[in-house]
Amino acid sequence: MNNLTLAFQQAIALVASLNPELVQIVFLSLRISVSAVLVAAAVGLPLGAAIAVGRFPGRQTLIVVLNALMGLPPVVVGLLVYLLLSRAGPLGAMGILFTPTAMVIAQVVIILPIIAALSRQTIEDAWVEYREQLRSLGATPLGAALTLLWDTRSSLVTVILAGFGRAAAEVGAVMIVGGNIDGVTRVMTTAIALETSKGDLALALGLGIILLALVLALNAAAYITKEATQRRYG
Amino acid sequence: MDLKRLWLAAIVLSAAARLAPAAAQQKFITVASTTSTEQSGLFKYLLPIFEQKTGIQVRVVAVGTGQALDIGRRGDADVLFVHDKAAEEQFVAEGYGVDRKEVMYNDFVLIGPKSDPAKVGGSKDILSALQKIKAGAAPFVSRADKSGTHAAELRYWKAAGIDIEQAKGPWYRETGSGMGPALNTSASMNAYILADRGTWLSFKNRGDLTILVEGDRRLFNQYGVMLVNPAKYPHVKKDLGEAFIDWLVAADGQQAIAGYKINGEQLFFPNAQR
Amino acid sequence: MIEAMRAPSTILPLILDRVTFTVGGRRIIDEVSMEIGAGARTVILGPNGAGKSVLMRLCHGLLAPTSGRVAWNGADVMEVHRRQAMVFQRPVMLRRSALANVAYALKLRGELPDVRLRHARAALESVGLAHLAERPARVLSGGEQQRLALARAWALRPEVLFLDEPSASLDPSASAEIERVIEAIHAGGTKIVMTTHNLGQARRIADEILFLHQGRLIERAPVGRFFTLPATAEAGAFLKGELPWT
Numbered sequence: 185m186n187n188l189t190l191a192f193q194q195a196i197a198l199v200a201s202l203n204p205e206l207v208q209i210v211f212l213s214l215r216i217s218v219s220a221v222l223v224a225a226a227v228g229l230p231l232g233a234a235i236a237v238g239r240f241p242g243r244q245t246l247i248v249v250l251n252a253l254m255g256l257p258p259v260v261v262g263l264l265v266y267l268l269l270s271r272a273g274p275l276g277a278m279g280i281l282f283t284p285t286a287m288v289i290a291q292v293v294i295i296l297p298i299i300a301a302l303s304r305q306t307i308e309d310a311w312v313e314y315r316e317q318l319r320s321l322g323a324t325p326l327g328a329a330l331t332l333l334w335d336t337r338s339s340l341v342t343v344i345l346a347g348f349g350r351a352a353a354e355v356g357a358v359m360i361v362g363g364n365i366d367g368v369t370r371v372m373t374t375a376i377a378l379e380t381s382k383g384d385l386a387l388a389l390g391l392g393i394i395l396l397a398l399v400l401a402l403n404a405a406a407y408i409t410k411e412a413t414q415r416r417y418g
Numbered sequence: 419m420d421l422k423r424l425w426l427a428a429i430v431l432s433a434a435a436r437l438a439p440a441a442a443q444q445k446f447i448t449v450a451s452t453t454s455t456e457q458s459g460l461f462k463y464l465l466p467i468f469e470q471k472t473g474i475q476v477r478v479v480a481v482g483t484g485q486a487l488d489i490g491r492r493g494d495a496d497v498l499f500v501h502d503k504a505a506e507e508q509f510v511a512e513g514y515g516v517d518r519k520e521v522m523y524n525d526f527v528l529i530g531p532k533s534d535p536a537k538v539g540g541s542k543d544i545l546s547a548l549q550k551i552k553a554g555a556a557p558f559v560s561r562a563d564k565s566g567t568h569a570a571e572l573r574y575w576k577a578a579g580i581d582i583e584q585a586k587g588p589w590y591r592e593t594g595s596g597m598g599p600a601l602n603t604s605a606s607m608n609a610y611i612l613a614d615r616g617t618w619l620s621f622k623n624r625g626d627l628t629i630l631v632e633g634d635r636r637l638f639n640q641y642g643v644m645l646v647n648p649a650k651y652p653h654v655k656k657d658l659g660e661a662f663i664d665w666l667v668a669a670d671g672q673q674a675i676a677g678y679k680i681n682g683e684q685l686f687f688p689n690a691q692r
Numbered sequence: 693m694i695e696a697m698r699a700p701s702t703i704l705p706l707i708l709d710r711v712t713f714t715v716g717g718r719r720i721i722d723e724v725s726m727e728i729g730a731g732a733r734t735v736i737l738g739p740n741g742a743g744k745s746v747l748m749r750l751c752h753g754l755l756a757p758t759s760g761r762v763a764w765n766g767a768d769v770m771e772v773h774r775r776q777a778m779v780f781q782r783p784v785m786l787r788r789s790a791l792a793n794v795a796y797a798l799k800l801r802g803e804l805p806d807v808r809l810r811h812a813r814a815a816l817e818s819v820g821l822a823h824l825a826e827r828p829a830r831v832l833s834g835g836e837q838q839r840l841a842l843a844r845a846w847a848l849r850p851e852v853l854f855l856d857e858p859s860a861s862l863d864p865s866a867s868a869e870i871e872r873v874i875e876a877i878h879a880g881g882t883k884i885v886m887t888t889h890n891l892g893q894a895r896r897i898a899d900e901i902l903f904l905h906q907g908r909l910i911e912r913a914p915v916g917r918f919f920t921l922p923a924t925a926e927a928g929a930f931l932k933g934e935l936p937w938t
């Protein structure tokens with residue numbers, strides 16, 4: 185309890201003073217997770233729609249594999265990406281290990297299955313409802329997929345948020361591929377891990393509170409948008 | 419439809435924001451070092467001084483000594499700054515490192531609960547202290563993570579005539595973690611632990627722990643720095659890396675190291691050879 | 693694209709030649725052969741489970757027959773499809789305004805934005821929904837949504853309009869509205885092919901009745917004769933209410 189009060193005090197003090205290091209860490213965290221979500225959504229949403237609407241051999245297997253990949257342990261992803269990007273590895277010449285780019289890559293790998301699998305489910309549910317009517321009107325499979333993507337946008341916002349939440353909460357993979365370098369690849373989660381290991385639990389908890397507040401604010405904003413959309417379009 | 423435009427605008431803006439901080443291409447080197455140098459706060463103090471002088475940003479990946487050497491073997495760092503002389507010399511012998519120089523030392527201390535069940539407090543003899551701990555089967559936390567500190571701990575057990583692999587029992591807790599987490603674990607189970615003074619001084623979650631044994635000459639902990647071999651890894655930033663190494667062992671760097679204090683107490687003692 | 697130039701002036705008659713539809717070993721449609729020509733309003737009657745909905749979908753092209761042929765008077769599948777529309781028992785609307793839903797269908801037909809908005813508005817007016825154009829389609833009542841579905845189908849200017857139990861889920865007044873719209877569409881020259889289980893509605897709308905029983909077309913007659921003098925025993929039993937399901 186003592187630590188908790190201390191943590192709140194620390195959190196408030198840090199935020200109120202707009203501690204420059206904190207600000208830098210927060211912006212970096214957002215930059216990395218938002219980038220990861222944008223990339224994962226750009227690939228994952230169309231992929232989910234294509235699998236939902238398409239009919240091809242191996243489709244069921246693909247769905248099962250995609251769902252299973254949602255449970256991919258992030259630290260394993262981190263290790264794999266590290267081995268890929270290490271100088272001793274196949275993509276070493278790119279020299280992007282220990283940079284924010286590597287962290288974005290790791291996060292994309294982690295959340296892409298989540299976004300693809302969940303959007304696949306959402307769109308397939310809608311497809312069941314719309315299929316006959318859309319085919320009757322003459323929609324092509326591609327056209328139908330795009331129409332469904334737009335029509336289910338409220339639910340897809342939730343899917344994207346789930347992806348963002350996962351990315352922002354991740355610590356293992358980004359620690360391994362980023363190296364938690366002060367001022368370069370230190371994000372909220374790795375900073376919390378560092379302060380915890382230094383025994384500065386109050387500060388770690390304070391950072392944790394700030395991270396929670398950020399994610400909460402984002403979710404609230406998305407919820408409001410979603411409600412507004414539903415009210416306008418039914 | 420205006421909501422659609424709002425979405426598109428948001429996406430474009432955030433994509434643009436992402437590209438913007440593709441900062442000015444600053445000179446930098448990647449240094450693999452140990453948790454003790456970073457967590458004690460030394461780097462936070464030292465590196466800005468170097469950067470201001472040379473314009474070179476030093477990016478530190480702080481892991482255990484063993485892991486730092488592995489990073490060096492993979493060519494993922496330019497410079498290594500660790501504290502395990504035997505392992506460092508082997509690294510050079512294997513052809514992965516060149517230009518090894520000694521930089522500074524700090525010392526290890528034996529930390530333990532104030533209640534001191536093994537009665538080792540106040541002594542200056544680390545070896546007899548370890549013997550008493552083993553004899554009394556008092557709880558002891560080992561980092562067990564191939565770090566410099568872990569390597570030192572193993573040397574002390576051996577020097578005390580104890581084959582720790584055979585002798586270890588439930589009293590010997592191997593956490594496989596860095597100094598900080600291991601100290602956290604000791605604090606919560608009131609166990610003995612070997613720590614470097616730097617990390618201890620800046621560690622905040624002490625619980626009931628305190629320094630029980632210090633000052634033994636054998637507890638001296640040497641730090642060395644070296645360049646990852648550019649012959650093996652052509653991409654290594656030889657010039658920038660050597661600039662850092664040269665600065666560390668020259669008067670400026672040595673003075674800066676001596677200038678770092680916590681609560682008025684100096685943590686690291688520069689001892690580079692002339 | 694030569695075929696497009698050869699587009700026939702009409703896709704009727706629709707000819708079914710020994711069409712069978714089997715699912716999981718069950719014959720849902722059993723060797724149905726028939727010819728549907730222009731003009732007359734055709735209503736397909738039959739007890740529940742007779743296969744009316746499946747037959748409609750076979751005609752419209754949503755299902756492919758297991759054996760037999762569905763043929764129109766046009767070689768081009770695209771052309772045949774363009775000239776038909778279908779309204780289902782439950783209207784399926786996108787999460788957009790009523791106007792946008794009609795415009796969507798016209799967009800699929802390749803109409804340009806300003807043109808399709810104009811046509812969409814006209815379609816809404818003709819079914820009396822112009823005042824609800826900007827309302828989200830999915831918050832409209834059941835009857836309004838079904839009228840919207842009719843507007844959407846009508847906007848496509850189809851030659852043939854299939855309707856699968858269009859007022860089955862509506863109350864009587866909404867149902868009457870639907871019948872009025874169907875009447876108007878027919879008056880505009882569209883061929884109506886409809887299923888219903890509502891005998892009164894069949895009497896009001898049909899010119900001819902096709903009676904389906906256990907997947908087979910067993911009677912076909914002008915509406916008057918069917919209701920007064922059914923030729924088959926099953927039809928007779930059905931009209932007396934003695935054949936609710938198969």
